[in-house]
Amino acid sequence: MSAKSSPKNLRFAVLAADITLFTLHDGCLLVRVVRVDRSPHFVNYEALPGGLLRPSETAEQAVSRLLGDKAGIAKGKVYVEQLYTFSRLDRDPRGRVVAVAYLALVPYEELSEGERKDNLDVRWSPVGRVRKLAYDHNEMLTVALARLRSRITYTTLLQKLMPKEFTLTELENAYESVLGKSIDKRNFRKKILATGVLEELSKIRAGMNYRPARLYRFKLKKVKEVVVL
Amino acid sequence: MSAKSSPKNLRFAVLAADITLFTLHDGCLLVRVVRVDRSPHFVNYEALPGGLLRPSETAEQAVSRLLGDKAGIAKGKVYVEQLYTFSRLDRDPRGRVVAVAYLALVPYEELSEGERKDNLDVRWSPVGRVRKLAYDHNEMLTVALARLRSRITYTTLLQKLMPKEFTLTELENAYESVLGKSIDKRNFRKKILATGVLEELSKIRAGMNYRPARLYRFKLKKVKEVVVL
DNA sequence: GCAAAAGTGTTTGGCATACACCCATGA
DNA sequence: TCATGGGTGTATGCCAAACACTTTTGC
Numbered sequence: 001m002s003a004k005s006s007p008k009n010l011r012f013a014v015l016a017a018d019i020t021l022f023t024l025h026d027g028c029l030l031v032r033v034v035r036v037d038r039s040p041h042f043v044n045y046e047a048l049p050g051g052l053l054r055p056s057e058t059a060e061q062a063v064s065r066l067l068g069d070k071a072g073i074a075k076g077k078v079y080v081e082q083l084y085t086f087s088r089l090d091r092d093p094r095g096r097v098v099a100v101a102y103l104a105l106v107p108y109e110e111l112s113e114g115e116r117k118d119n120l121d122v123r124w125s126p127v128g129r130v131r132k133l134a135y136d137h138n139e140m141l142t143v144a145l146a147r148l149r150s151r152i153t154y155t156t157l158l159q160k161l162m163p164k165e166f167t168l169t170e171l172e173n174a175y176e177s178v179l180g181k182s183i184d185k186r187n188f189r190k191k192i193l194a195t196g197v198l199e200e201l202s203k204i205r206a207g208m209n210y211r212p213a214r215l216y217r218f219k220l221k222k223v224k225e226v227v228v229l
Numbered sequence: 230m231s232a233k234s235s236p237k238n239l240r241f242a243v244l245a246a247d248i249t250l251f252t253l254h255d256g257c258l259l260v261r262v263v264r265v266d267r268s269p270h271f272v273n274y275e276a277l278p279g280g281l282l283r284p285s286e287t288a289e290q291a292v293s294r295l296l297g298d299k300a301g302i303a304k305g306k307v308y309v310e311q312l313y314t315f316s317r318l319d320r321d322p323r324g325r326v327v328a329v330a331y332l333a334l335v336p337y338e339e340l341s342e343g344e345r346k347d348n349l350d351v352r353w354s355p356v357g358r359v360r361k362l363a364y365d366h367n368e369m370l371t372v373a374l375a376r377l378r379s380r381i382t383y384t385t386l387l388q389k390l391m392p393k394e395f396t397l398t399e400l401e402n403a404y405e406s407v408l409g410k411s412i413d414k415r416n417f418r419k420k421i422l423a424t425g426v427l428e429e430l431s432k433i434r435a436g437m438n439y440r441p442a443r444l445y446r447f448k449l450k451k452v453k454e455v456v457v458l
Numbered sequence: 459g460c461a462a463a464a465g466t467g468t469t470t471g472g473c474a475t476a477c478a479c480c481c482a483t484g485a
Numbered sequence: 486t487c488a489t490g491g492g493t494g495t496a497t498g499c500c501a502a503a504c505a506c507t508t509t510t511g512c
Contacts, residue, residue: 013282015242015316015327053242055325059316085314085329087244087288096284098244100314100327169491186493187475209484210489398464415466416502438511439462 014097017062018050018137020083020144021071021104023111023124024161027177030108030124031141032071036134041093047134048141049122050099059100067104072122077110079160079223084143091136101140103147109163149179153229156197159218167205167213168192175229183229195226243326246291247279247366249312249373250300250333252340252353253390256406259337259353260370261300265363270322276363277370278351279328288329296333301351306339308389308452313372320365330369332376338392378408382458385426388447396434396442397421404458412458424455 021032033046049070053062059082064075083101091097108116118124127145132138152158158174166174172188192198199219204212250261262275278299282291288311293304312330320326337345347353356374361367381387387403395403401417421427427445435441 013242013244013284015244053316056318058318059314059327082314085288085311087282087329089285089287098242098288100316167491184476185491186477189492190494191474206483208490211482211491213491396464413502413504414464415504418465419467420501435510437463440464440509440511442464 014095015053015059016050016097016099017053017059017066018048018099018101018135018140019063019066019071019080019104020048020101020141021067021073021078021106022127022144022148022161023106023108024174024177025108025116025124027173029127029177031127031130032073032122033125033130033133034070034122035120038094038134042134045134046125046131048101048137052097059102063102063104070122073106073111073115077106079105083140083147086136086140088136099135099140101144103144105148105157105160107161107163152178154225154227156218156220156224156226156228158228159221160223162218165201165203165215165217167215169213171216188229192228195228197224197226197228243324244282244288245279245326245328246282246288246295247277247328247330247364247369248292248295248300248309248333249277249330249370250296250302250307250335251356251373251377251390252335252337253403253406254337254345254353256402258356258406260356260359261302261351262354262359262362263299263351264349267323267363271363274361274363275354275359277330277366281326288331292331292333299351302335302340302344306335308334312369312376315365315369317365328364328369330373332373334377334386334389336390336392381407383454383456385447385449385453385455385457387457388450389452391447394430394432394444394446396444398442400445408458417458421457424457426453426455426457 019032023030032049034049036042036045036047049066051062051066051070053059057065060080063080067073067075067078081103083103085098085100087098089096091099116124127141130138130141133141148157152175158171158178161178162171162174168189171192172183172185175188176182197218197220198216201215201217203215205215206212248261252259261278263278265271265274265276278295280291280295280299282288286294289309292309296302296304296307310332312332314327314329316327318325320328345353356370359367359370362370377386381404387400387407390407391400391403397418400421401412401414404417405411426447426449428448430444430446432444433441434444
């Protein structure tokens with residue numbers, strides 16, 4: 001169990017961190033994908049952003065770094081939680097790589113111009129239209145999406161995809177976009193307000209040619225376990 | 230992301246698998262602990278069973294092997310699911326070791342004489358009476374116990390701690406032992422039978438000097454998501 | 459007939475669901 | 486005044502929770 005006392009041939013594993021980074025825009029759940037082009041196995045593929053751990057960083061620190069270097073998103077505004085560790089021997093055809101996968105969430109409103117735009121290296125893909133990814137990244141995406149959907153129904157995790165202030169309709173639409181089903185407006189409002197996780201602001205969202213909506217925010221930044229739906 | 234293309238100094242990681250193995254006996258939740266005695270850091274400590282991954286095995290395969298070699302429990306009868314990956318730099322004072330932790334469950338009834346008995350190297354400890362463990366294993370145990378308690382309330386995971394056939398009272402006691410709280414007998418029976426996960430057997434548990442109880446078993450071996458409590 | 463655990467039903471309150479209309483604003 | 490989404494209340498049925506007595510067996 002010790003690095004120092006192990007024979008060299010036991011220092012074998014390459015550890016990677018891979019990130020399933022979601023955001024929500026225009027009623028569409030988006031996932032960050034990067035272009036990979038590594039002959040002979042993956043020519044013109046896409047993959048989830050990820051990379052190797054450095055010797056002196058934790059997996060979480062690697063995720064912070066890779067968010068910037070690979071995903072092109074300034075860290076700090078991104079929520080991250082560990083998802084699952086994938087250790088199949090052939091998951092990377094070029095050698096043994098064990099990957100610790102992370103679920104990451106960022107509000108679209110906190111992204112800069114540049115972070116929102118797609119380019120040749122990296123882009124936002126609607127989750128429904130993701131094609132074949134390199135490595136076992138389709139499996140990772142499936143696990144991440146299942147986890148996200150499950151967690152937003154019994155925690156306040158969705159706040160990590162929302163702007164600081166929002167209307168109840170916007171919050172309801174966010175639930176509907178992630179879960180892929182519609183929700184009764186009146187019951188949703190009763191229930192979410194009854195949980196007490198929201199704080200009513202005195203502000204309203206004005207400027208549209210219909211009745212302005214009241215703004216709310218989450219009382220706590222911390223994700224809390226409450227039955228939301 | 231490739232083992233072959235990485236510089237040597239990136240091929241650094243020592244990967245371990247650690248196992249939180251629970252069983253249930255006499256209304257007491259037990260966890261398997263092994264003795265460790267590695268100067269200078271851990272003299273006369275206990276720890277969860279675990280060990281390094283070999284270059285050509287997955288974490289799951291390592292768990293199978295370590296269950297026999299370290300925990301002293303024949304594999305095959307043990308249910309295993311991945312828990313969390315711990316990558317803190319100082320979690321092992323002797324060097325960098327990333328540990329994939331597993332939650333494992335075994336019915337006490339399927340253990341052999343030898344596997345039930347404690348010895349100098351390895352024993353069953355009541356979870357409430359576990360003292361300071363080596364590494365970050367107390368944290369692992371906490372995470373494992375929380376996961377176990379949470380999962381038995383919305384899945385049939387508890388079947389992995391039960392014998393093949395059991396009475397409803399025995400099943401209720403198992404829930405109570407793991408959750409650490411008592412449950413109303415009549416409501417429990419109504420609810421667990423309504424889920425339809427149990428199969429009523431024609432057999433009866435006789436031989437006691439009170440009314441014999443009907444035996445049940447789980448219809449499916451697979452853990453199923455149903456609201457149990 | 460006694461001790462010990464098995465087995466069984468009803469009442470109550472709260473909560474999820476289903477559902478339709480008026481309100482406030484800008485153009 | 487019209488178009489647009491914002492905002493609200495009630496009735497119904499189901500399910501969770503609380504609660505106590507009769508049954509069956511071995512001794």
